[in-house]
Amino acid sequence: MEVNFMETIKAPFEDKNWIIKFIIGSVLYFIPIVNFFVVGYQVQYLEENLKNPAKNLPEWDNWGNLFLRGFLCFVILFLYHLIALIPAIFTGILGGMLHSGSMQGPVSLLVILIAILLLFLGLIVSMFFAPIAIIRWIKQGYRFQSAFEILEIWQMAFDNIKDYIIAGIILFGIFIILGVLSMIPILGILIMIIGGFYMMLIAVNIFGNIFSSKQTEINQ
Numbered sequence: 001m002e003v004n005f006m007e008t009i010k011a012p013f014e015d016k017n018w019i020i021k022f023i024i025g026s027v028l029y030f031i032p033i034v035n036f037f038v039v040g041y042q043v044q045y046l047e048e049n050l051k052n053p054a055k056n057l058p059e060w061d062n063w064g065n066l067f068l069r070g071f072l073c074f075v076i077l078f079l080y081h082l083i084a085l086i087p088a089i090f091t092g093i094l095g096g097m098l099h100s101g102s103m104q105g106p107v108s109l110l111v112i113l114i115a116i117l118l119l120f121l122g123l124i125v126s127m128f129f130a131p132i133a134i135i136r137w138i139k140q141g142y143r144f145q146s147a148f149e150i151l152e153i154w155q156m157a158f159d160n161i162k163d164y165i166i167a168g169i170i171l172f173g174i175f176i177i178l179g180v181l182s183m184i185p186i187l188g189i190l191i192m193i194i195g196g197f198y199m200m201l202i203a204v205n206i207f208g209n210i211f212s213s214k215q216t217e218i219n220q
Contacts, residue, residue: 040070049208084126
């Protein structure tokens with residue numbers, strides 16, 4: 001069974017109260033700390049899509065639960081990015097020490113270039129695995145350590161690799177489009193605010209459909 005990507009993109013607008021829910025999410029999305037509520041909202045929407053493709057957006061309620069899950073989701077994502085960037089950080093420090101010491105020149109420059117390469121590779125790796133880690137965390141009843149069970153997460157990615165790569169390409173394309181539109185004077189600010197929240201909803205919808213329990217059963 002193929003994932004209908006067009007349907008996942010249109011899905012957030014099927015909710016009869018989508019305008020109100022978009023306004024709340026878009027306003028909170030750009031306020032530091034407060035935006036943990038928005039992350040928790042995305043987690044709730046993802047959970048619903050993992051069970052069965054959701055026809056409606058979640059309600060903005062149970063604020064304490066939204067904040068807690070949003071914070072935990074942030075911690076998981078932060079740790080994934082940090083772990084992935086550790087090799088680049090140490091290599092960069094080594095390059096800086098060599099450059100400021102007696103080994104200035106090609107060697108120190110090469111080490112710094114390697115650090116930059118490791119930085120990009122680390123970001124790619126973390127951006128690839130982090131969403132699946134969040135999905136596994138939710139599927140396992142929000143058991144924190146399940147987000148770091150690498151072998152199981154790798155298997156989830158491998159089992160859905162085609163749709164997962166297509167999803168990444170689609171989301172990157174939407175990101176570019178929103179980035180271009182956000183450069184429109186005055187109107188661009190509104191597009192950036194609403195577009196950021198909308199893109200999160202699309203990502204949740206797509207990943208929820210790819211890794212949903214129903215989809216997994218069909219693939220098996």
